[in-house]
Every structure is written in structure tokens, then in C-alpha cells.
Amino acid sequence: HHLFIHCETTQTNIYDIDEDDIIQVTISENTAENNKEILINRNTFRLIKMSLSMLYHFLSSKGIKVSEIDWDSLEILVDRSPRLIELPIKGMVDRNIRRLWKQGQKESTLIGIMGFYLGLRKKEMVSLETTRVKILGFGEECIEVFGKGSKYRRLPLSLLPKEYKNMFLQVWRKAITNKNKTLLDKTESQIETIFTNCWQNIAPSGMHSLRHGFATSHLIKHKSPIRVASWMGHESLRVLQITYDQGLYFLSK
Numbered sequence: 001h002h003l004f005i006h007c008e009t010t011q012t013n014i015y016d017i018d019e020d021d022i023i024q025v026t027i028s029e030n031t032a033e034n035n036k037e038i039l040i041n042r043n044t045f046r047l048i049k050m051s052l053s054m055l056y057h058f059l060s061s062k063g064i065k066v067s068e069i070d071w072d073s074l075e076i077l078v079d080r081s082p083r084l085i086e087l088p089i090k091g092m093v094d095r096n097i098r099r100l101w102k103q104g105q106k107e108s109t110l111i112g113i114m115g116f117y118l119g120l121r122k123k124e125m126v127s128l129e130t131t132r133v134k135i136l137g138f139g140e141e142c143i144e145v146f147g148k149g150s151k152y153r154r155l156p157l158s159l160l161p162k163e164y165k166n167m168f169l170q171v172w173r174k175a176i177t178n179k180n181k182t183l184l185d186k187t188e189s190q191i192e193t194i195f196t197n198c199w200q201n202i203a204p205s206g207m208h209s210l211r212h213g214f215a216t217s218h219l220i221k222h223k224s225p226i227r228v229a230s231w232m233g234h235e236s237l238r239v240l241q242i243t244y245d246q247g248l249y250f251l252s253k
Helices: 042-061 090-102 106-117 122-127 162-177 188-198 208-220 225-232 237-252
Strands: 002-009 022-030 035-039 133-135 141-146 152-156
Touching: 090 106, 090 162, 090 208, 106 122, 106 162, 106 188, 106 208, 122 141, 122 188, 152 225, 208 225, 225 237
Parallel strands: none
Antiparallel strands: 002 022, 022 035, 133 141, 141 152
């Protein structure tokens, strides 16, 4: 089963497309029984945009020049796995992070950074104490996280782009100055409200989808699955494989 996607947009780079840039999207569906053309709405386009974004990263990692690909006639094998549908788009996450930071919504900014770039669960964000941010010297900063079942893991802040690491440390220093016990100084319900107001349109499948985006982005870049499982706090590599192997297999095809 294949879908042929034709997208008319004001953007020249497929990776930069936002919903407002879309003029029209047409899907030609080809199966053994039928051959039909349908117009789709913007909500459906979220899934297509996510697929193209992941494919962009995968092709780039293989050394294929994406600019040489005819995106209008690109044939995409659609995976029906719900894991893929949940993923937010990196470009949209980055734009929202910078927008929220510029507006002075620093706690809201950190939710996106900690979810998409550090893979933290909601409870881990709530319980992250200021004393668990470690400055080890020589630029080696990390955070100590206690996840499900109080399992301990250490996440290097080098996972963050330099710009986002500076944002994170700035909020941390302010929390230290204010003598806050936890970094965000928020309850779970407060963080959920912030997410709904500031991130729901970016990650419509929920806050946990930011964490899925963290894992998938590193696996696509061919980072060691053992290391990714360690960053995620999974008790075994098997958990990582069960969660993400199917989607990555279809993507590789």
C-alpha cells in the first residue's frame, strides 16, 4: 500500500513547512483495488509532515543529498504504527522554544527542552531538584534523574544545543538564587496546564510524545541503542526495541 503525496507550499525547504505555509496537499492512493485522489485537511498533514521530517533526517544520515530528491513525487511507505503518529516535529519544537523564551515564559521553555532534548518524563521534571544539576568542571555539566522505581540515571547537558543549555542553566541559577528546592517549582497539574497552553499544538499526542521524539531522533542519527536506552532510563535494551524498532524499520525502508 503506497501513498503519493503532492504538496503545494510557500516554503522551498520541506523541513521548514508549517501549517500556515500549506496551499494544498493532494494524496494519490494506489492499491490493488483502486486508484483515487483525495484532498486532506491540516490535521492529517501533521502526520505527513512528521513522516517527511523523519525521512529527511534518515536520508541525510546516509549521505544522500536531499536537495536532489523530487519531493513532489516522493513515494512514501506509510507505517500504521501509533508510535510514529505521536512524534512532534523538531523544527516546530525549536521555533516554539525560542518563541516562549523570547516572551519570558521560561518554565514553559524548559518543559520543551527537558522533554524533547533530554527525554524526561513529566514526573521527572516535577521532581528534578536544583541540587541534582551538577557542574563537574571543564564544561562537563549533567543532571541526575530518578525515574520509574527510583532508578537513577545521569544525563549530560551536552545533549542540549549550546543555546538551549544556556537557557537551562540560566533558569537553574535563578532557582538557586530563589532557594527553590526543585528546578521548575511546579506541581504535576501545573506542568500539565502549562503544556496544554504552550505545547499541545506542537505535540498533540501529549507530553510523553516529546520523550518519544528524543529517543527517535537519536536512533535515526545511529546513536548506540544501549546509550539511548540508558538516557531514557529503560531497564533493558529490549524495552527500547519493543517501543521503537517497528517504526524505525519502516522508516529505513
